[in-house]
Amino acid sequence: MPDRLTGIGVSPGLAGGPVYRMPDPVTLPAAAPVSDVAAERKRATAALTLVADDLTRRAEAADGAAGDVLRAQAMMAADPMLSSDVAARVEAGTDAPHAIDEVFEGHRAAFAAAGGVLAERVADLDDLRARAVAACLGVPPPGVPDPGEPFVLAAVDLSPADTAGLDPARVLALVTEQGGPTSHTAILARAAGIPAVVRCAGVTGVADGTRITVDGGNGAVEVDVTAEAVASAREAEVTRRAALSTVTGPGRTACGHRVALLANIGAAGDATGDAEGVGLFRTELMFLDRATAPSFDEQVSGYGEVFAAWPDMPVVVRTLDAGADKPLPFLTQPGEPNPALGVRGLRTARRAPQLLTDQLHAVAAAAHTASARVKVMAPMVSTVAEAVEFAEAARAAGVTEVGVMVEVPAAALQAARLLEVVDFLSIGTNDLSQYTFAADRMAGELADLLDPWQPALLELIAMCARAGTAAGKPVGVCGEAAADPRLAPVLVGLGVTSLSMSAAALAPVRAALAGHTLARCRELAEAALHGAPPP
Incomplete structure (x- = not known):
């Protein structure tokens, strides 16, 4: 077994301790005859x-x-x-x-x-x-081991159910052999503040109880280390977190350039840290697990609860993002040849236009009695014509600030024209990466193509930011790239005006921006566009 393993760091932080592997799933017994x-x-x-x-x-x-x-x-x-x-x-x-x-x-x-x-x-x-x-x-379901001490969890991959329920006080870090930067493991680890490394070949071959250290920033995993090395990693993490807590207030660079740091949420009660508003409110959660769409009054009430939780702050509402991995029985149709390229996001309005109309009117009604600064944006916009139609519908419903998401290359290429008809752009880097590189987010062998440091992706972001600067309109990022403290200065250097992320990512990103002047951010952005590796 080598002393050092290497993977892709997807959730920053340092950790050390004994490693334990996820147990194998239940084995099926021999088939039995069916008598009843x-x-x-x-x-x-x-x-x-x-x-x-x-x-x-x-x-x-x-x-x-x-x-x-x-x-x-x-x-x-x-x-x-x-x-x-x-x-x-x-x-x-x-x-x-x-x-x-x-x-x-x-x-x-x-x-x-x-x-x-x-x-x-x-x-x-x-x-x-x-x-x-x-x-x-009638046997216990597969689950996370319980060795009776804090430990590093190793697995081939982790299910969403297992990852979502992890206790950061018990699970010090995650290391998997599969997955990628935008996999559920990565997203949920970042949300929980647990250091994580994916695509780390050989980690499941490490014997249970072996001491290891994990660097969730650079992907380094040291195997069979001393107790002193574990203690050193833990002390370094305490120091890192303490340093993060000293940087407070609104997001800004070292020279005072403002960058709004916002939260991604799905409901009024979601943890939000000290965000300056909401950059992504996922409204589809209200529509899931239902045989019919929620009524107008239900929607007004649900949106109103969210707006009330953010008084006098911006709240960006994403309209229903259904289809593909979020099918709805009353809207989406099974059997699409390729759902990721099919009727999803705003395209569902082609099938059920009244659903979008009702949602926009419900958002406007809820916003009317709230002090939150409510904005609305549409997902999966591909053409200027789609943006025009959405903007007209939103404004007719009473929404005053309207934007669109940039999730497909076509939208990025038309960013300047889009900003002639909408008030802002929000870049969803997860889907933009997937569609730009034609690389499935769960195809671990293609994880390098989904790396948000890819120059082609950064160029598309820069194109949007330049269009925003020229139009005098904001351009934000709400994908997982916004939560990377190493990448945040680069995005700001490209011209992005806001970053929206999970609550756990706010402090590291705030500290990262505070450590760079805008001029330095621009230098880092230029280097990244030319393929320079992450610092």
């Missing part, structure tokens, strides 16, 4: 229901990104089509656990073949299958 089809079908349905209910409870207890991910998983487990497929296999003579396994394997193959956002859900399906099979067999 009705009872076996009931057994299978009960297992799926148990998993969906458990994930729903976890989602209700979680904040922010963790809650979002768990709700999506619960919705997948509760999908009537899934239950129907399992029942059909039972009726054909397959016992419940094998029926569940076979159906999930079929869905897994379909998702993987579809590519794009659906392929990102393969790990979720694997986790759901393992949980449902365990429930069917």
